[in-house]
Amino acid sequence: MEIIQVEIKNKNAMAILKGMERAFMIRLIRRKKSEPKDLTKLKGVFSHEEAMGLTGLVNASRSEWNQRTI
Numbered sequence: 001m002e003i004i005q006v007e008i009k010n011k012n013a014m015a016i017l018k019g020m021e022r023a024f025m026i027r028l029i030r031r032k033k034s035e036p037k038d039l040t041k042l043k044g045v046f047s048h049e050e051a052m053g054l055t056g057l058v059n060a061s062r063s064e065w066n067q068r069t070i
Helices: 011-022 048-067
Strands: none
């Protein structure tokens, strides 16, 4: 048996999947939506200097990305 993840695009697709489940061709596994993560647990993980260095790297990366001509 193989497990795959599928994005449902419309109600018709869901109806087809439910029909396949009723025919015992597939089993639908419904997952609960995950709770938003508590970001306060991350407070203090980086020092101020490390955080500012990472911010600079992210900004430089964004600038380089914006300069691309694709």
